[in-house]
Ligand code: SF4
Ligand SMILES: [Zn+2]
């Protein structure tokens with residue numbers, strides 16, 4: 001069924017076909033409903049938005065910026081991490097800068113090179129590890145540390161329904177259920193001032209919907225993908241889920257919706273002792289020493305030996 005006489009640009013999972021304007025209305029409505037349903041925002045916020053320059057982060061910033069214009073008590077700032085991935089991050093950061101300049105949003109950029117003394121490309125020449133595991137550990141570490149320094153009340157990310165269904169399945173496949181207890185639209189097992197609360201306003205939006213929204217709003221002109229993505233476990237699980245979704249439409253929704261029902265039980269199970277302080281850097285950690293410090297130590301010892 002078509003929404004109106006205008007040409008449809010997307011067919012939803014329900015079978016409904018929407019034109020450009022009705023889709024924008026539907027998508028923004030879904031994001032605002034997610035914010036209300038999961039109480040992602042308070043009346044007053046100094047909100048940080050993690051911006052990579054990719055379609056999902058630009059989409060979430062675009063919508064939250066609209067919200068901020070209607071609710072001036074919700075202040076918006078962007079934060080970007082330059083991992084130092086040649087031929088990729090330099091391009092997406094340009095896109096991020098351009099967007100923030102045009103929309104008068106303050107963009108704070110921090111780099112692995114300045115914070116850790118090496119770019120990700122350099123780290124990967126020293127250590128034989130999966131690029132995405134080390135990249136993710138350092139990115140989450142810096143985002144949390146810098147968001148605290150910038151006094152952000154919360155940090156919004158562009159994670160969508162596809163990302164979440166992948167994370168849930170990845171944790172199942174790795175037998176790491178404690179990591180799943182930290183997922184959800186509001187990240188983390190317990191609230192703690194050492195963590196800036198991360199929120200996911202696109203939680204119930206599919207990748208297809210987020211890409212379509214970015215495209216019709218001119219947020220996506222060329223498609224940049226990190227050269228390391230193909231090596232990641234996430235990409236394999238993502239391919240598997242896409243195949244399953246083609247055969248059994250609604251699979252990703254089912255995974256996320258059933259997960260939301262057991263999430264309170266998981267959090268209850270793992271809440272005790274879930275946050276400690278890293279003995280080296282005093283940042284929050286689930287072990288005595290945080291993963292970022294473990295990798296920094298490994299990099300140092302390899303550099304001394306070589
Ligand atoms: S794909 Fe992997 S290496 Fe590339 S930016 Fe993402 S996490 Fe980092
Ligand atoms: Zn229409």
Ligand SMILES: [Zn+2]
Nearest residue numbers: 278281290293
């Ligand atoms: Zn540490």
